[in-house]
Amino acid sequence: MRLGCGDDAALWQPRPGYQTVLTSDWFLEGSHFLREKHPADSVGWKCLARAVSDIAAMGGIPRCFLLNLAIPASHTGRWLDEFLGGLRRAAKFLRCSMAGGDTTRNHQILINVTVVGEVKQGKAVLRSGARPGDLLFVSGNLGEAELGLQEFRRRGKHAPKAMSPALRKHLYPKPQIQLGQWLAENQFASAMMDLSDGLSTDLGRLCEASGVGAVVEECAVPLARGMAGQEAIGCGLHGGDDYELLFTVHPKQAQRLPRQYQGLRLTPIGEITRGRQILLRIDDASVVPLKPSGWDPFRK
């Protein structure tokens, strides 16, 4: 069974003046979603949205994707229909069309999505461009998807139709494509990545790629309305699945960077430093190491 173009491979016409951006992402039953609990429709939406987020993080625009799906024979009926429904809605919303893939049978549900995107020649933003003195920014609010996951665990499959914003962010995340593209084309960001595994884990990766360190101001981390207290800050620092953008900006550029983009907050949360440590400033008197405590499949 082949999906999409139905040939051995998909054909794609690159646009002159653009580079191709390529990314693949696992979405596995048991690790990334629960077969019996997560709606198949959300699984379909999220497997594409999270892969597209990696394209957004380079400043690229998604164009097409390959769906690799392995399912048990028992799931080729209703589950598959609902899964494909969610996937199609995401594909339409993200303007990213299915170009092919590979489908096979397996006892555990396995999904891998490859997204192909484009970025204007020379405009891609890498993780490795952060320099000491750059300001550290995040888009939107952090920790909201983690809060949504906690709500989902409490409520289970039969969530009310009127979903809370947090639950919606957990089930149907929206990658920041326009923002990423705008930051890249206007050369605001010196380095950028998406926040999929939690700020404390992902910031470490950006700093490692750039050969720098960072200090994060705890009180500056933007939390969703109604989130407060130590637990909420923990969600903001370590919670995964937000798919917001983490980016660094040269101090001069930061002066002309608006603090909102299409209604989305852009918040400075700290600074890039020469030392290789990742630190958290709790108040004027205390600075502690910010240990990577987000998602890491080999540490769980």
Next chain:
Amino acid sequence: MRLGCGDDAALWQPRPGYQTVLTSDWFLEGSHFLREKHPADSVGWKCLARAVSDIAAMGGIPRCFLLNLAIPASHTGRWLDEFLGGLRRAAKFLRCSMAGGDTTRNHQILINVTVVGEVKQGKAVLRSGARPGDLLFVSGNLGEAELGLQEFRRRGKHAPKAMSPALRKHLYPKPQIQLGQWLAENQFASAMMDLSDGLSTDLGRLCEASGVGAVVEECAVPLARGMAGQEAIGCGLHGGDDYELLFTVHPKQAQRLPRQYQGLRLTPIGEITRGRQILLRIDDASVVPLKPSGWDPFRK
């Protein structure tokens, strides 16, 4: 853990005058290989080679790939080293470099490889171009990899260093990249695909895509030296994993098509017909339906 470029996504420079060819392929423990029996080195080689074969089947040249790997923590040492060794050898041989991917942890070993290739603008050969009257060709010998699989099952992991050609074809297949490119650029092939799931299964797919039927001459199916008898013919008609090319050629073009390409046999094995049936001519008196009896994950 990220492999390759270490950024959110890989950047790739398309070549002017070329289209991009994209394919993804599963390679799963239990379905496509056995953890305890197949050498990790062969798993690494074969997962890339079989995905590249889909690029060859379009007349394309492979350029880079994304490796998606999920392994148990127990396999991050020696198994992973040997796997990456086989993968690197294949990447060098196939001139296809690793550009990125995604690695996570899972109890079952999961591999998905996406290959990006190029084909000259307008020269890609699809499955859908076969027309009644076209001659049906295959490259090389059929059924050899199936014979190798049988030999492997008898001998197990401790195969002798001097592998038989059949065993080598099972463990370290070589996709027909040069042949595919040559057939495409010289416009010999009206339709083309690779033989991964067995002639009887794959021919059905090519005919369906083209809206035609076919008659295969049983006595014309090329078998490896020493293969004879009904069982050998069964391997040739239904055995998978050969990664040879199946292609159709207009009768006029067939006259100028040499019967060898760089020492590789190109054998006419039948003809495309107007009717939608796939038939096998056993002798002058008997023609029987050729039922798809190769690999199909949803029928096993």
